[in-house]
Amino acid sequence: MPNPETPENQAGAETTESFGEIFAQYQKTHARQAADTKQIKGTVIAVTAEAVFFDIGYKSEGILPLTALGGETLKPGDKVSVSIKGRDPDGYYELSRFKVERPMDWDALEKAFRDKAAVLGKVTAVVKGGFSVDVGVRAFMPASRSGVRDAAEMENLVGHEIRCRIIKLDVADEDVVVDRRAIAEEEERSAKDRLYSQIKEGDVLSGTVRSLTDYGAFIDIGGVDALLHVGDIAWSRISKPADVLSVGQQVDVKVLKLAGDADKRRISVGMKQLQPHPWDAVGQKYKAGDRVRGTVTRLMDFGAFVELDSGIEGLIHISEMSWAKGKVRKTSDVVKPGETVEVVVLGVNAAERRISLGLKQALGDPWADAPQRFPVGTAITGPVTSLTKFGAFVQLAEGVEGMVHVSEISAEKRINQPADVLHVAQTVQALVIGIDADKRQMRLSMKQLVPTGIDEYLEEHKEGDVVTGRFTDESRVELGDGIHALCRVASQSTSSPAKSEASKEAKADLSSLSSMLQARWKSGPSSTPKSESARAGQVRSFRIVKIDRKTKKIEVELA
Secondary structure, eight states: OOOOSHHHHHHHHHHHHHHHHHHHHHHHTTTHHHHHHOOEEEEEEEEOEEOOOEEEEESSSSEEEEGTTOOOOOOOTTTEEEEEEEEETTTEEEEEOOOOOEEEEEEEEHHHHHTTTTEEEEEEEEEEEEEEEESSSSEEEEETTSOOHHHHHHHHHOOOOEEEEEEEETTTTEEEESHHHHHHHHHHHHHHHHHHHHTTOEEEEEEEEEOOOSSSSHHHHHHHSEEEEETTTSSOSSSGGGTTTTTTEEEEEEEEEESOOSSOOOEEEEEGGGGGOGGGGGGHHOOOEEEEEEEEEEEEEEEEEEEEETEEEEEEEEEOSSSSTTTOOGGGGGGOTTEEEEEEEEEEEEEEEEEEEEEEHHHTTTTTTTHSOOOOOOEEEEEEEEEEEEEEEEEEEEEEEEEEEEGSSSSSSSSGGGGGTTTTEEEEEEEEEEETTTTTTEEEGGGSSSOOOHHHHHHOOOTTEEEEEEEOOOOOOOEEETTTEEEESSOHHHHHHHHHHHHHHHHHTTTHHHHHHHHHHHHHHOOOOOOSSSOOTEEEEEEEEEEETTTTTTEEEOO
């Protein structure tokens, strides 16, 4: 048999005595506290924004944080089962909805270990790697199982009573390890379960902003976090939640969606859903033709979105940004995000939540006064904006273009297509020869600005001048190459054969007559008697009686 006096047995005896003394002392000093940890009935006497106060039959009231209710609503007079955890600095009894036992002896400690039950302990000090905790014996709590994240929180935990679970119990080595984090996680899951069983989609709840991210905010709605997406904060477009919310702010939210299984439950909430939808009044507020101001919010390839009011956006299509065709290739060439612009409402479709806007309409229609600015006969200078097979388009002003038909480009030669002689961006001169403001069409001519033989002839002659010409028929006279006049006195001759013969003669030798006419023009007036009958091909002297320089028409009579 082992000798009871050996050092090993002596050490064992000391160990046994040590634990016996510890539990005896613990039983004396914690007897009242153990009684307090039993579940008791408390009566609600007051409810504040942060806590509920209970009458628990003691001289001081008990206090329970609202976060411990898991969304449950209490009112004065309600009776609730609670446990006492300890006293706070103000003298109130700290309460818990969970039953927490204090082990009274070694058997109770082992039972709590086997049952994985929560026990009450007091943090006594920060030690290497964690904390020293009094659970009746000295226990160790690793920092990773404490539920705190930094040194400041670790120091603040010293002196506080905590609920924890024994995760290691070795009597021989006097090694007891406890876990606070597991209990906290279980309580959080329990609170979430209770909350999930009580709330439903559509409920309106009060909560506190716990944290902010770029995509939204997490709202504490009674111990459970719900996600408030940035798109559900307000009807207007918000870049960052931090622009309108702050941590700790109290907000009312509406439950939009409950999703996930028991392990991954998610609650989505919204704030804007508690406000009237701004589009509900759009039909009465905006009408086609209204001039309004707004802020450019987004640029797209096809146009720009403009916020007219909180939550109300309209679209300026790229085609409605400038009167000049094809001038706007990118929306960023005209507007920038954040810029305030004046626009005209082109159309409203409240059912589809669409508003069409026009930027160019707010600048004024350049065709409205085009007939006054560019009347027929006006000479203009402008760049060629585009070419087609049938003509060239020339810009007269911003948003006003005219077309030069291929037949009006040149009088000297035949043009098959405009691209043979013109190119885009080339500056040209043209004459306005026709305008239709309603159809936004203008006809131009380049060739009519180029001086011709008639122009030179009119510059050199005036009414009353005596000139030489050749009858081309009984009433028309050729005064020069391509220059014709109307003769007031026609031939009275009825000799058809003679006239026919003369006509044949004129046609037969037109080139010789033209040469003769040129010679007569140079030699002076004709000596042919005035009484002689006029006939085709006959060269005579004429007096200019009328010149219409605008229409380039000449009237003559026999001199």
